[in-house]
Amino acid sequence: MKRKSAKDRIGVILSRLKKRYPEELRTKLRYRNPWELLVSTMLSAQSQDAQVNKVTPALFRKYPYVSDYLGRKPGDLYPFVRTLGLYRNKSRNIIAAARFIRDNFGGKVPMRMDQLVQIPGVGRKTANVVQGNAFEITEGIAIDTHCITVANRLFLFNTTNAEKIERRMMEFVPRNEWINVTHLLIALGRDVCTARRKYCERCVLNDLCPSSTVRK
Numbered sequence: 001m002k003r004k005s006a007k008d009r010i011g012v013i014l015s016r017l018k019k020r021y022p023e024e025l026r027t028k029l030r031y032r033n034p035w036e037l038l039v040s041t042m043l044s045a046q047s048q049d050a051q052v053n054k055v056t057p058a059l060f061r062k063y064p065y066v067s068d069y070l071g072r073k074p075g076d077l078y079p080f081v082r083t084l085g086l087y088r089n090k091s092r093n094i095i096a097a098a099r100f101i102r103d104n105f106g107g108k109v110p111m112r113m114d115q116l117v118q119i120p121g122v123g124r125k126t127a128n129v130v131q132g133n134a135f136e137i138t139e140g141i142a143i144d145t146h147c148i149t150v151a152n153r154l155f156l157f158n159t160t161n162a163e164k165i166e167r168r169m170m171e172f173v174p175r176n177e178w179i180n181v182t183h184l185l186i187a188l189g190r191d192v193c194t195a196r197r198k199y200c201e202r203c204v205l206n207d208l209c210p211s212s213t214v215r216k
């Protein structure tokens, strides 16, 4: 039997994932404004959202606004973020981002993708998270390592290039689902479709997935 295309499967894939992971439809990062979300997202690279949420309340209490980071050195942030991986790099990028936002965007986190990706330490993934969650704007689909693993198995993309995966998914995922699809693929990737092992017998997509080990 001919396998259904990704476009034909995406509706039912999204509806099953929403039912299975209803609590995952927004970012788990805690923030009160676009700047805090930008900082949290930068801190979340290779760290879990829960770990980031543990350190940001104290950080944001001490340094709430973009302007609070301008006169700082990266080392000023270390005491708050040193439990996170790559904290030196992340601190450097956050300080540089605050300066860049002051110099180029009047101290306000910009809304547009082409502006967001100019900020030091901000790639398309971070920009998509900030746009989607802080501004409810979608110009793309945020792709992280979980999304790469799951999308390759589910849609047979055969690439680890996040931008290529994003472009291909934008062709068949409805635009109003671009924020949701990221969160749902991450949930699936953490739960049953992990990089190390796939637990297809527990996966709600095992009858729709070409990589499933469950015999149909």
Ligand code: SF4
Pocket (backbone or CB within 6 Å): 150, 153, 154, 192, 193, 198, 199, 200, 203, 204, 205, 206, 207, 209, 210, 211, 212, 213
């Ligand atoms: S069926 Fe298996 S390979 Fe396919 S998405 Fe689910 S866990 Fe991953």
